Amino acid sequence: MEANCENAGIVPQSGFVINRSMKGNENLTPVSALGEFGLIERLSGKFAINPEKTIRGIGDDAAVLQNSGEKKRLLSTDILIEGVHFDLSFIPMQHLGYKAIVANLSDICAMNAVPDAVTVSIAMSNRFSVEAIESLYDGIALACKKYGVDLVGGDTSSSVSGLVISVTASGLATEKEIVYRDGAGTNDLVCVTGDLGAAFAGLKILQREKTVFMNNPDIQPELDGYEYVIERNMKPEARTETIDLFRESKIVPGSMIDISDGLASELHHLCRGSKTGAVIYEEKIPMDAQTKEVAAEFNLPAMTLALHGGEDYELLFTVGLEDFNKVNHLSGIHIIGHMTDPGEGVRLMTRSGGLVEIASSGWDHFREVE
Amino acid sequence: MEANCENAGIVPQSGFVINRSMKGNENLTPVSALGEFGLIERLSGKFAINPEKTIRGIGDDAAVLQNSGEKKRLLSTDILIEGVHFDLSFIPMQHLGYKAIVANLSDICAMNAVPDAVTVSIAMSNRFSVEAIESLYDGIALACKKYGVDLVGGDTSSSVSGLVISVTASGLATEKEIVYRDGAGTNDLVCVTGDLGAAFAGLKILQREKTVFMNNPDIQPELDGYEYVIERNMKPEARTETIDLFRESKIVPGSMIDISDGLASELHHLCRGSKTGAVIYEEKIPMDAQTKEVAAEFNLPAMTLALHGGEDYELLFTVGLEDFNKVNHLSGIHIIGHMTDPGEGVRLMTRSGGLVEIASSGWDHFREVE
Numbered sequence: 001m002e003a004n005c006e007n008a009g010i011v012p013q014s015g016f017v018i019n020r021s022m023k024g025n026e027n028l029t030p031v032s033a034l035g036e037f038g039l040i041e042r043l044s045g046k047f048a049i050n051p052e053k054t055i056r057g058i059g060d061d062a063a064v065l066q067n068s069g070e071k072k073r074l075l076s077t078d079i080l081i082e083g084v085h086f087d088l089s090f091i092p093m094q095h096l097g098y099k100a101i102v103a104n105l106s107d108i109c110a111m112n113a114v115p116d117a118v119t120v121s122i123a124m125s126n127r128f129s130v131e132a133i134e135s136l137y138d139g140i141a142l143a144c145k146k147y148g149v150d151l152v153g154g155d156t157s158s159s160v161s162g163l164v165i166s167v168t169a170s171g172l173a174t175e176k177e178i179v180y181r182d183g184a185g186t187n188d189l190v191c192v193t194g195d196l197g198a199a200f201a202g203l204k205i206l207q208r209e210k211t212v213f214m215n216n217p218d219i220q221p222e223l224d225g226y227e228y229v230i231e232r233n234m235k236p237e238a239r240t241e242t243i244d245l246f247r248e249s250k251i252v253p254g255s256m257i258d259i260s261d262g263l264a265s266e267l268h269h270l271c272r273g274s275k276t277g278a279v280i281y282e283e284k285i286p287m288d289a290q291t292k293e294v295a296a297e298f299n300l301p302a303m304t305l306a307l308h309g310g311e312d313y314e315l316l317f318t319v320g321l322e323d324f325n326k327v328n329h330l331s332g333i334h335i336i337g338h339m340t341d342p343g344e345g346v347r348l349m350t351r352s353g354g355l356v357e358i359a360s361s362g363w364d365h366f367r368e369v370e
Numbered sequence: 371m372e373a374n375c376e377n378a379g380i381v382p383q384s385g386f387v388i389n390r391s392m393k394g395n396e397n398l399t400p401v402s403a404l405g406e407f408g409l410i411e412r413l414s415g416k417f418a419i420n421p422e423k424t425i426r427g428i429g430d431d432a433a434v435l436q437n438s439g440e441k442k443r444l445l446s447t448d449i450l451i452e453g454v455h456f457d458l459s460f461i462p463m464q465h466l467g468y469k470a471i472v473a474n475l476s477d478i479c480a481m482n483a484v485p486d487a488v489t490v491s492i493a494m495s496n497r498f499s500v501e502a503i504e505s506l507y508d509g510i511a512l513a514c515k516k517y518g519v520d521l522v523g524g525d526t527s528s529s530v531s532g533l534v535i536s537v538t539a540s541g542l543a544t545e546k547e548i549v550y551r552d553g554a555g556t557n558d559l560v561c562v563t564g565d566l567g568a569a570f571a572g573l574k575i576l577q578r579e580k581t582v583f584m585n586n587p588d589i590q591p592e593l594d595g596y597e598y599v600i601e602r603n604m605k606p607e608a609r610t611e612t613i614d615l616f617r618e619s620k621i622v623p624g625s626m627i628d629i630s631d632g633l634a635s636e637l638h639h640l641c642r643g644s645k646t647g648a649v650i651y652e653e654k655i656p657m658d659a660q661t662k663e664v665a666a667e668f669n670l671p672a673m674t675l676a677l678h679g680g681e682d683y684e685l686l687f688t689v690g691l692e693d694f695n696k697v698n699h700l701s702g703i704h705i706i707g708h709m710t711d712p713g714e715g716v717r718l719m720t721r722s723g724g725l726v727e728i729a730s731s732g733w734d735h736f737r738e739v740e
Contacts, residue, residue, distance in 0.1 A: 152424050
């Protein structure tokens with residue numbers, strides 16, 4: 001297969017006009033020029049949804065499908081590519097399987113729905129043994145057991161190189177329970193679960209120890225004191241218990257998203273969806289002490305990890321002021337700011353009292369940002 | 371990333387025991403030793419389903435999930451890898467997109483359900499332009515429009531090499547309508563839609579013309595007279611109209627599967643699922659004249675294409691003898707044989723009156739069979 005997706009002059013009788021512009025590379029746009037979100041926006045334009053079948057399509061953490069019963073069906077999907085999303089020289093296969101499931105369940109949680117099923121497709125090159133693939137599925141099985149979801153289907157294939165994992169997660173919720181990105185109002189409280197930046201801190205440690213190991217395989221990696229951040233990277237959890245808390249406390253957030261690309265990027269999504277601005281307070285943003293220590297070791301501002309580190313899988317959501325007392329008493333939930341008028345942008349109130357614009361850049365798989 | 375999925379001695383505090391056997395390749399089992407079905411069987415053992423959530427999990431064309439309403443939700447997923455499932459030197463991007471959707475809708479049809487939604491994830495290397503990816507989505511959009519399904523979500527990513535497409539299709543049906551692989555009984559009639567072997571015949575022509583083109587790019591491919599088989603390969607259709615016919619005629623097949631890996635392999639699936647044998651009649655197996663001509667050109671028995679060629683996306687199903695009159699009058703449906711006691715195996719009655727065992731080999735992506 002050569003590095004050009006031209007076709008060999010074949011025009012089948014099928015009603016398609018074959019795009020000859022695919023031959024040669026003159027005037028073609030590299031995907032990196034649009035970025036992941038730009039590409040999705042461009043492609044989304046081709047697809048309208050039929051409201052009799054679909055309540056919400058592209059553009060949120062999960063799609064919402066019509067069902068004949070009270071509960072609606074949610075679907076979310078992710079694709080993970082070796083060398084882009086994971087590096088098998090430091091993530092064991094079990095962890096990779098576990099994490100792949102959790103990342104997708106997190107998307108269902110971000111709609112305030114209860115996940116019930118996943119499908120997993122994999123493609124692998126012939127360097128993977130049956131035992132390695134079994135380890136991957138041991139991690140998948142552990143996650144399914146922990147979160148009470150069924151693995152209901154999938155596909156397996158060979159690949160030309162590397163490992164590809166594609167997961168689709170499904171869940172259920174009533175229409176009243178479902179929370180989108182676009183329901184926040186001015187003055188609503190901005191909240192997050194858990195703590196932020198730890199998964200990225202874990203990644204920095206793993207990358208450093210890999211480099212040491214590559215240079216001298218006799219040196220054992222130094223991981224003492226980094227257990228928390230490494231676990232946050234290698235074995236993240238989905239915030240299903242927060243969804244349960246919402247049910248128990250009769251809270252329905254106005255808007256919600258999971259933090260897979262960093263707080264900054266996700267907050268911009270909520271503000272764009274809801275047509276608001278936001279102010280969050282540096283001093284309120286929850287970070288573990290170990291995360292801050294790692295930031296210091298790498299000479300990075302701790303806030304950079306919280307704002308722009310990915311893969312925390314915490315939930316970012318908004319509630320109305322009337323829910324202040326309810327939310328303020330829930331363990332593991334932090335009020336970090338409030339929504340504003342859209343003209344005010346997305347800003348951080350620093351510890352020193354300054355207001356600074358927050359850039360939206362998170363992880364973009366087409367523009368490597370660090 | 372090196373060609374070994376060992377980890378660099380890292381033991382995170384996560385409750386996992388890292389599988390050190392992944393280091394080195396002694397005593398490890400190559401995936402090819404099990405094959406695709408063997409691997410799936412081995413992995414499936416790790417997963418039980420919860421009947422409150424899942425009616426049917428792994429092992430059929432699609433999973434069936436519980437819903438609160440009358441209709442149940444079906445899910446099916448496929449992963450397509452460049453260089454394994456498709457060759458971009460002869461399938462245009464639009465066709466690839468169309469075909470990827472159709473292959474998944476076909477799985478929903480094979481459960482006698484009506485597809486309503488798909489998700490599409492892609493990963494692509496930087497050799498793909500925005501225009502090429504748009505062509506892919508043009509084909510996806512055309513298929514969605516034709517079959518009345520919504521594209522409701524997906525994921526886009528870069529890849530290290532090549533194009534990966536992962537599609538999940540969803541559909542709805544009442545529990546009474548849903549047809550599994552395991553419901554056939556002895557003496558039930560075996561039926562197929564359309565005609566068989568054409569997609570494989572198309573592939574042979576495309577492969578031949580590619581070779582000619584590679585040797586001399588000035589020679590235009592000779593495709594006149596091969597339009598039908600090429601279209602069957604490049605722009606297959608899902609048999610949603612058969613599902614509609616079943617509803618209109620009040621037929622519910624006892625068992626059903628779509629023919630993606632060849633009639634032989636699929637008939638073995640039905641027999642294994644239903645614990646029956648089968649006899650099918652060579653003279654009854656529908657083949658287009660063009661398919662037979664291509665078989666002759668390549669010195670292949672025509673029956674080999676019908677039995678072992680893949681990607682026809684026709685439906686193979688069984689009905690009770692009492693439905694003979696109903697089925698016999700439906701256009702595009704052919705009765706090709708009947709189920710037998712399991713001890714009698716899966717056999718073909720040849721034109722000359724001999725009974726021969728049918729091998730189950732279809733396409734196995736880990737054992738390249740032709």
